[in-house]
Amino acid sequence: MAEAQYETRTRTVEETVVVLTMTEDEADALRQHIEKVPVSGVVYRVYEALGKPTPPVQPVPTADTFEYDGVTYELGAKYTDKDNDPWYFVKFGDDVVGGGSAEIRDVDDGRTLDYVMSYRPLTKVTS
Structure with a gap:
């Protein structure tokens, strides 16, 4: 007799990312340069990220x-x-x-x- 059942599996995915470090002035200059050129897709997402950088994450001390x-x-x-x-x-x-x-x-x-x-x-x- 055939049986079917749902299972939950955890997969680990390794992903390579590029981290670009720049000063605020450099980020402003790059954002202003991108504004002058029609962009879409990936470059537009970079432009958006330059406009609202997130503050560094502070570790939360554990209560225990x-x-x-x-x-x-x-x-x-x-x-x-x-x-x-x-x-x-x-x-x-x-x-x-x-x-x-x-x-x-x-x-x-x-x-x-x-x-x-x-x-x-x-x-x-x-x-």
């Missing part, structure tokens, strides 16, 4: 991080200390960050941030 002594750490992520022992960070209440061993994720196991940081350097486990 905190900073300690100039280093950003991720809440809930697993870290290892200088002895390769596991640690994690959690937030208690609105602004109190604590940590504990990665094997025991219990509020009773929570230690002060200064205590956890005494085992630095802490390296985030990524695999």
